[in-house]
Amino acid sequence: xVHGDTHLxxxxxxxxxxxxKWLPDDVSRKCVRFCGGVGFRxxxxxELRRKLLSSRAFNANSKDKxxxxxxxxxxxxxxxxxxxxxxxxxxxxxxVTVGLPRSVSTGILSLIDYFxxxxxxxxxxxxxxPDPLPMTSDNVVFNATLWNELWDQDGYDTEIQDGRLYLTxxxxxxxxxxGTSLLAREMEDSLRAFYGAGLSLNIFxxxxxxEESEPVIVIHREDGDKRPIITFKxxxxxxxxxxxxxxxxxxxxxxxALPNMRMALRRISHIYKDETAQKRLFTACIWYFxxxxxxxxxxxxxxxxxxxxVILGDRETADGVGxxxxxxxxxxxxxxxxxxxxxxxxxxxxEIYKLRSSIVHSGKHRADREExxxxxxxxxxxxxxxxxxxxxxERESTTEFQ
Numbered sequence: 443x444v445h446g447d448t449h450l451x452x453x454x455x456x457x458x459x460x461x462x463k464w465l466p467d468d469v470s471r472k473c474v475r476f477c478g479g480v481g482f483r484x485x486x487x488x489e490l491r492r493k494l495l496s497s498r499a500f501n502a503n504s505k506d507k508x509x510x511x512x513x514x515x516x517x518x519x520x521x522x523x524x525x526x527x528x529x530x531x532x533x534x535x536x537x538v539t540v541g542l543p544r545s546v547s548t549g550i551l552s553l554i555d556y557f558x559x560x561x562x563x564x565x566x567x568x569x570x571x572p573d574p575l576p577m578t579s580d581n582v583v584f585n586a587t588l589w590n591e592l593w594d595q596d597g598y599d600t601e602i603q604d605g606r607l608y609l610t611x612x613x614x615x616x617x618x619x620x621g622t623s624l625l626a627r628e629m630e631d632s633l634r635a636f637y638g639a640g641l642s643l644n645i646f647x648x649x650x651x652x653e654e655s656e657p658v659i660v661i662h663r664e665d666g667d668k669r670p671i672i673t674f675k676x677x678x679x680x681x682x683x684x685x686x687x688x689x690x691x692x693x694x695x696x697x698x699a700l701p702n703m704r705m706a707l708r709r710i711s712h713i714y715k716d717e718t719a720q721k722r723l724f725t726a727c728i729w730y731f732x733x734x735x736x737x738x739x740x741x742x743x744x745x746x747x748x749x750x751x752v753i754l755g756d757r758e759t760a761d762g763v764g765x766x767x768x769x770x771x772x773x774x775x776x777x778x779x780x781x782x783x784x785x786x787x788x789x790x791x792x793e794i795y796k797l798r799s800s801i802v803h804s805g806k807h808r809a810d811r812e813e814x815x816x817x818x819x820x821x822x823x824x825x826x827x828x829x830x831x832x833x834x835x836e837r838e839s840t841t842e843f844q
Contacts, residue, residue: 458483469529476533476616478624488618489525495584495619532616535665536672537572538629539610541599541657543682545649547607549690553703560714563611563632565707568602571610572669577601577660579671584619588674598674599655606657609633617661617672626659626675632714633681635724637688638731639710642828645698648734649689656682680735687735705836712835723831726752730824739809739817740801746817746824747798753827766795777826787823794820 462470462482473481477488490509497512509515541547555567577600578585589600599606609632617623640646659675691698698706713724729749733742754772755765770791778784793816800806809817 455483455486458486472532473529476614476624477618478627485529485616485618486525488616489528492619493521493524495587496581497583533614534616534663536613536615536617536625537575537610537662537664537669538613538625538659539571539575539608539662540629540633540659540677541603541606541608542633543653543657543688544605545651545653545689546646547605547690549698550607550703551605553698553700554707557704557707557711559609559636559707559711560611562613563609563714566608566610568604568606568608571602571608574669575602575662576669576671584671597656598658603655609636612664619673623661623673623675625661626673629659630678630681631728633677634731635713635727636710637681638727638729638734639713639828639832640706641734642727642730642825643706643709643832644829645691645703645706646688647691648687650687651689653682680732708839709832709836712832712839720835722752723828723835726750726824726828726831730821730828733821733824739814740797740807743794743798743817743820744801746820747794749824750820750827753831766791769795773823773827776830777823790816790819790823794823 465473465482470482473485477485493514494509494512497514510518515521550565551567554565556570557565559565578589589598609629611629611632613625613628615623615625617625637646656677658677661672661675662669663672713720713727726749729745729752733745733749736742736745750769750773751765754769754776770788773791774784774787778787797806797809797813797816
């Protein structure tokens with residue numbers, strides 16, 4: 443059975459759990475790794491929805507209609523064979539693309555229209571995107587369901603926009619035709635890390651400007667000539683609002699020179715490398731972005747300290763030395779240039795972690811003026827640590843090629 447909004451009833455999929463028992467272990471692991479959710483069941487739901495969305499007989503107003511009433515499901519053996527074929531082919535190659543707000547795009551595009559962040563990801567203008575890269579499909583039902591039924595089509599870009607910078611990356615995995623996929627979540631984290639790193643390097647700043655149309659994540663199949671579109675996904679609230687809160691300094695403060703922009707993007711690109719230190723910094727940038735985005739001061743403090751611990755923390759050492767002292771010493775000698783600066787940083791850490799302890803252990807949920815100052819100091823130190831590490835990775839990378 444299926445609801446009119448393409449959500450399948452749970453009681454119509456009771457057979458999935460029994461079927462999974464017959465799957466080879468490697469197939470079950472593959473479903474968990476690439477499909478997210480509960481693995482095999484998530485895969486089955488997505489494949490059934492994919493076929494449903496292709497049905498010309500689909501009516502969004504219908505309720506509790508059996509799947510077998512749709513022509514695409516009349517031959518259940520053929521449907522099963524098709525699903526097995528898709529399962530056998532996992533994983534697939536996709537291109538995941540999202541436009542950046544114009545307030546961010548314009549400043550970078552005025553200097554650079556293409557930049558490789560990694561072998562699999564780049565920032566580029568619309569003209570540098572792979573061709574074809576459609577924003578709608580040939581299937582009328584698919585388009586109507588995604589744009590007209592689920593979303594307000596007028597509020598979203600349904601074609602490539604020249605005025606935007608795009609983050610686009612190839613990925614191996616699985617994406618269904620409906621619902622959130624792991625690939626979309628990974629793209630959102632890539633955006634958060636990019637913004638967090640850019641904020642730490644001061645190439646971005648906060649400025650409220652009106653954004654006409656919301657960019658969305660678009661997922662295409664990349665292992666075919668036509669790059670068929672698979673699905674769209676709205677950006678989560680911290681990554682977009684109709685009053686954009688991020689802008690690029692090359693527009694708002696008189697401009698960054700081209701060499702400075704290239705250097706900043708090179709430094710940011712290090713977090714996309716598949717190495718332990720870079721992965722930790724990627725994660726820290728996500729938490730730093732969250733700290734900058736959060737409206738509640740004490741949330742900012744928690745998110746900042748998570749980022750700091752991701753970079754500097756060492757639980758085994760901390761058990762003997764004490765986490766506050768350990769992090770304070772490491773940060774002091776990382777950022778302090780004089781004895782006085784190092785003392786000031788260590789004192790700040792004591793204040794930051796005293797407040798953090800009150801939040802975590804006593805449930806403190808409001809900050810007074812003095813505590814707000816401590817929060818701001820924590821966020822500021824977090825950004826300095828990330829910027830220092832990005833610069834260090836850049837120096838190490840430059841040295842390797844000399």
